Amino acid sequence: SDYSQEPPRHPSLIINSQEPFNAEPSRSALISSSYVTPVDLFYKRNHGPVPIVDDIERFNISTFKPSKCQISNNIYSAKKKISNKISLTSTTYLLHIYQCAGNRRTAMSKVKTVKGVGWDVCAIGNAIWGGAKLADVLELVGIPNLASITPLGGKHVEFISVDKCKEENGGPYKASIPLIQATTSDSEVILAYEMNGEPLNRDHGYPLRVIVPGVIGARSVKWLDSINIIAEECQGFFMQKDYKMFPPKISWENIDWSTRRPQMDFPVQSVICSLEDVTQVKPGKITAHGYAVSGGGRGIERVDVSFDGGKTWVEASRYQKTGIPYVADDKSNDKWAWVLFEAEAEISENTEIVAKAVDIAANVQPENVEYIWNLRGILNTSWHRIHIHTEH
Ligand code: MTE
Ligand code: MO
Incomplete structure (x- = not known):
């Protein structure tokens, strides 16, 4: 395959595979940039060289x-x-998000090896198409x-x-x-x-x-x-x-x-993007800020965040833009877009921060990744957990 004519890319992208080019923004870049993901930070997922289409x-x-x-x-x-x-x-x-089925695969592969490109939590983006x-x-x-x-x-x-x-x-x-x-x-x-x-730029089609x-x-x-x-x-x-979802026993x-049928809708998902999976902080106030989304046009009903490993939960505040730029008549809705959420707490000792979202059909994320492990490592929508180490 010929990779000599790949398009230019933003230097801050985290490259998971060079050829074919697969890359995602950092967590902080994804969440702090804006409600609408900038094109250059939007994840790129290719299965071969990016073609040049003149014709x-x-x-x-x-x-x-x-x-x-x-x-x-x-x-x-x-x-x-x-x-x-x-x-x-x-x-x-239209304001549409889509998410790679392999988003959060790296975490699933820690249970047992899976096949596929490793992704952290940012193989997702919200853009105006x-x-x-x-x-x-x-x-x-x-x-x-x-x-x-x-x-x-x-x-x-x-x-x-x-x-x-x-x-x-x-x-x-x-x-x-x-x-x-x-x-x-x-x-x-x-x-x-x-x-x-x-x-559209070349990477995105x-x-x-x-x-x-x-x-x-x-x-x-x-x-x-x-x-x-x-x-x-x-x-x-x-x-x-x-891109089919198999039970954990299938090898x-x-x-x-x-x-199995080809996977179409993705399940309810939420991720904390303001913190790395293992984060060292001083005791005090801490904010968990991230995204939540569900498939099939099912909106997000709420996002629960726990600051004590899942014993107690608070409901996160949420932000979802209604109406988007470039639309004259403003009849646009946000049903296909993501929700950004935020929750805050005082932390005094080592703990685990957890996020789980509930969609309007009351679907909720599974607690443990082991239950949904599958050999292709797709659809990791387990509770997102952040380990906090406090330095005294
Ligand atoms: N379309 C073509 N022609 N070739 C590809 O490799 N990858 C698919 C999809 N469409 C792909 C494709 C996958 S798996 C994903 S997740 C999205 O494109 C990624 O789109 P993006 O790179 O624009 O973010
Ligand atoms: Mo994908």
Whole structure:
């Protein structure tokens, strides 16, 4: 693979793997920067070299019956066409977080070895994505009506990239989501060409990527080449042989990939970012500040923080921005964004600070990582624990 033409990156990123480039911001950078994660600090997760896409005419949308309906669109002409519709007079801006399924993998690997890139707690980011709603693009190219295509077998939307991954034997990265998820009237799946008000940069998918909110990052395919309407779920490596959640007893000797579905939504998560896992402090006031988020558009109901290892809990105060910049009519909601939280206490001796979030469906994070250990090290959403050593 050729890594000689990688884009420039911010020097403060913590590099977990150089080739392919996988990096995350430090905890303090992630949480102190702003509610909206700056592009250069946003984590980068690649499975191969970052492609150079000059040929922006390549983008095409096809259906599962190419002979009947095959449409190719320059993405910018697609944008223009969409703008001509009464319902869409401009780019849609949405505040969406996504999180890598491997976020917090390093901590899971301490229980027992797992396979995959090690990540601390910052493989997550909250950005303003500008683009076209996938539902509108599909409608434009004549796929408005689920009923007319489901009998013919079109049940999934497949996203195919132009990058080259060794897991795909040198072929492109790909993934799919159920068509219904893309076409319901409240679907906020977006084909994005802007991030935080600027054109997408190469690391994040220039010129066009999909953002599937509430779902693990792996389904938000970058450097889109084509979109297909297909009968079966995408058969790509990252759908069928990776990013599935197995029980702790499954090992590389007895794994049967076909027994599990591709992971889509991520579970409820919270992380303290203002402190390292082991922190030395003087006795006195201490603040735990971090993020909380849940999958599937389920909001955060509350975040509990304990300053005594989980014996007693206080409810953290929370901050969630309503309304985002760049939106004229301000009808935006924050359901796909993260919540920042803060709790404070006096500390006099060694202790453990713990965070756990509860989402609006009353799902709560599991207490111990052992219970959710899995061989690929995905979805570590166990209570986040910080060990405090006091210096007297
Ligand atoms: N899309 C392509 N084409 N190639 C990739 O390697 N990685 C996926 C997803 N989309 C990937 C991809 C994974 S696992 C994640 S977590 C997100 O992109 C990361 O997106 P980011 O690098 O823009 O943060
Ligand atoms: Mo990921």
